[in-house]
Amino acid sequence: MILVFGGNGQLGQELTRLAAARGLPIHALPHSEADVADGGAVAAALARWRPELLVNAAAYTKVDLAETNAEEARKGNEIGPAVLAEACAGAGIPMVHVSTDYVFDGSKPDAYRETDPIHPISAYGRSKAAGEAAVRGALKHHVILRTAWVYSEFGNNFLKTILRLAEIRDELRIVADQHGSPTSAREIAEAILHLAPVLLRDQKLSGTYHFTADGFTTWHGFASRVVEIAAPIIGRNPRVIPITTADYPAPARRPANSRLDCRLFVQTFGFTPRHWTEGVDATTRTLVGAAKRMPSHVA
Numbered sequence: 001m002i003l004v005f006g007g008n009g010q011l012g013q014e015l016t017r018l019a020a021a022r023g024l025p026i027h028a029l030p031h032s033e034a035d036v037a038d039g040g041a042v043a044a045a046l047a048r049w050r051p052e053l054l055v056n057a058a059a060y061t062k063v064d065l066a067e068t069n070a071e072e073a074r075k076g077n078e079i080g081p082a083v084l085a086e087a088c089a090g091a092g093i094p095m096v097h098v099s100t101d102y103v104f105d106g107s108k109p110d111a112y113r114e115t116d117p118i119h120p121i122s123a124y125g126r127s128k129a130a131g132e133a134a135v136r137g138a139l140k141h142h143v144i145l146r147t148a149w150v151y152s153e154f155g156n157n158f159l160k161t162i163l164r165l166a167e168i169r170d171e172l173r174i175v176a177d178q179h180g181s182p183t184s185a186r187e188i189a190e191a192i193l194h195l196a197p198v199l200l201r202d203q204k205l206s207g208t209y210h211f212t213a214d215g216f217t218t219w220h221g222f223a224s225r226v227v228e229i230a231a232p233i234i235g236r237n238p239r240v241i242p243i244t245t246a247d248y249p250a251p252a253r254r255p256a257n258s259r260l261d262c263r264l265f266v267q268t269f270g271f272t273p274r275h276w277t278e279g280v281d282a283t284t285r286t287l288v289g290a291a292k293r294m295p296s297h298v299a
């Protein structure tokens, strides 16, 4: 069975839902039941569930808050992965650890390969880079999966923010000089369930892979697509205006280029991601459809 930490996050929930739909044995532990930085809680969970594979979907993902809350970010993103990797090494099981495009500084003109040097420019990125290093140092049998711009039906994310703003504003001002691939947590869950049997079979498999949806856009392109799909359903069509990163100052710096080259993942695991618009369209339709079906007295 697969044991998931960070079970209430976007990826944790999609993994649980997808594995259940496929009849695969899985158990997901939310933060409230197991803090990944708590060695005792992690050891107890492994002793109780005796998994064949551990997936770390837990992370401190508040990119701006991490600038002033470095200790919490370090707990979730560096100490936690170290604790999990050591526990997996002790139990003799592999681990899938999820990481981020924010380990790069974004200065490369084209998509990042796994061999490109990392250079995080935010506290979040530094804590995730340290987490990757901790996993590599403690556990040989692992896959580190770097992804980017994650959205889903669950939790808080950019797609849901755009839908909320589209209901109340006539104009949305969105950053158009950062490039990346909006990736659905569902597709990352599919990729993990696809690689799991390969990792379980091959005791020597160990490495870092990039996995995002295919193609790329900007945050402005992402928002424009969400509004285009939602507009005929919600009966509102706000203007989406491109702005620059400098027009929208935030506590944490973000890479201008977040594009990840996923060829190595496709070659190794034989799973090809869909174009980013497919997932964005489907999730937008699901979310606006669900909102329409809600009785009017429900806020």
Ligand SMILES: NC(=O)c1ccc[n+]([C@@H]2O[C@H](COP(=O)([O-])OP(=O)(O)OC[C@H]3O[C@@H](n4cnc5c(N)ncnc54)[C@H](OP(=O)(O)O)[C@@H]3O)[C@@H](O)[C@H]2O)c1
Pocket (backbone or CB within 6 Å): 005, 006, 007, 008, 009, 010, 011, 012, 030, 031, 032, 034, 035, 036, 037, 056, 057, 058, 059, 060, 061, 075, 076, 080, 098, 099, 100, 101, 128, 147, 148, 149, 150, 151, 155, 185
């Ligand atoms: N979201 C993105 O755009 C994005 C982009 C690139 C990479 N990633 C990576 O993708 C992975 C999944 O992200 P996601 O979007 O699913 O994140 P998410 O929705 O924020 O979920 C993360 C989960 O981890 C839990 N958590 C935080 N600290 C923890 C701790 N110390 N112990 C146990 N659980 C803890 C959180 O619980 P609480 O909320 O209760 O704290 C939350 O349920 C992460 O590794 C993230 O770094 C995400």
